[in-house]
Amino acid sequence: MKSVLASLLILTSLTTFANTKPEAVSLALNWKAEPEFGGFYAGQLDKTYEKHGINLTITEGGSGTPTVQMLANGKTDFAIVSADEIILSQDRNSKNKIIGLFAVYQTSPYIIMTHAEKNFKNIKDVFESQGTLSIQSGLPYYQYLANKFGKPKVNIVPYLGGVTNFVNDKNFSQQGFITTEPLSAEKAGAKVKSFLIADEGFNPYLVVLAAREETIKKNPELVKKMITATRESWANYLHDAKATNKHMASLNKALDLATFDKAADIQKPLIEVKGEVLGSMTDERWTTLVKQLKDLKQIKSSPKASDLYLK
Numbered sequence: 001m002k003s004v005l006a007s008l009l010i011l012t013s014l015t016t017f018a019n020t021k022p023e024a025v026s027l028a029l030n031w032k033a034e035p036e037f038g039g040f041y042a043g044q045l046d047k048t049y050e051k052h053g054i055n056l057t058i059t060e061g062g063s064g065t066p067t068v069q070m071l072a073n074g075k076t077d078f079a080i081v082s083a084d085e086i087i088l089s090q091d092r093n094s095k096n097k098i099i100g101l102f103a104v105y106q107t108s109p110y111i112i113m114t115h116a117e118k119n120f121k122n123i124k125d126v127f128e129s130q131g132t133l134s135i136q137s138g139l140p141y142y143q144y145l146a147n148k149f150g151k152p153k154v155n156i157v158p159y160l161g162g163v164t165n166f167v168n169d170k171n172f173s174q175q176g177f178i179t180t181e182p183l184s185a186e187k188a189g190a191k192v193k194s195f196l197i198a199d200e201g202f203n204p205y206l207v208v209l210a211a212r213e214e215t216i217k218k219n220p221e222l223v224k225k226m227i228t229a230t231r232e233s234w235a236n237y238l239h240d241a242k243a244t245n246k247h248m249a250s251l252n253k254a255l256d257l258a259t260f261d262k263a264a265d266i267q268k269p270l271i272e273v274k275g276e277v278l279g280s281m282t283d284e285r286w287t288t289l290v291k292q293l294k295d296l297k298q299i300k301s302s303p304k305a306s307d308l309y310l311k
Helices: 002-019 035-045 067-072 083-092 123-127 140-149 164-168 181-187 213-218 220-239 242-251 257-271 283-295
Strands: 023-028 054-059 078-081 098-105 110-115 132-134 155-157 172-177 192-196 206-212
Touching (some): 023 067, 023 220, 035 054, 035 098, 035 220, 035 257, 054 220, 067 083, 067 098, 067 206, 078 083, 078 098, 083 098, 083 206, 083 283, 098 220, 098 257, 110 123, 110 181, 123 140, 164 172, 164 181, 172 181, 206 213, 206 220, 213 220
Parallel strands (some): 132 172
Antiparallel strands (some): 078 206, 098 206, 110 192
């Protein structure tokens, strides 16, 4: 009798588990489907998120997509932001706090891209040249560089995207993402040399999975599942990106499959850190970034690291 009852209880438990539908979850990206988001698409494609009880819907973004505001206003469950955006958001909106959960890039992939023929040795050389630099002057990293090197001699013009102007003008330099603009410029025939802005000392976590503080408090199990699934998904993508790249290439026709594969390889050293857990963050990095933004007068408050990310 006991064995029959036990069998019925196990069967009921298994049936209940099988009938449990994954929870619908939305994730807003701040750009198109590209390798910087590879792990998220990998987890959706191979059903890693589903395995962890999440039915993930990914919404692509574009230039200027306000994912921080979307998240703060409850328009999405999770969003991709940068560490500096989280700090700026908390400084300006202390009620609807945005919290970092998982940082894809441990080294920021922001670059200044130049022509190899210019023989620049570093970003300081670019700032002291007589050419043109296309960059969004309102970005924190530009403010940091201008503060470090002084008023630039190079002619600063707005960043409009693409690489056409760069390819057509040997005296033209521009901001970019190490996995995108250099590959596009090289494909168009240019010889490129890129400098990581992180090497100059401004290195915010980038492609940060974030949530509202309210979500973390009200649904901690969902947040835990999202982090676990994301870490597993990124590990899978870093191990083998082929299938996911093919999938993303079908969504984003602006890049060919070869570019997806090259970009995926280029970004690996910026994501994986020997001896550290994938996606992890530290108090020290957050504290340093807060100080830098405060010194640049980008923020008035000085939030604690423990208020900015989930350990």
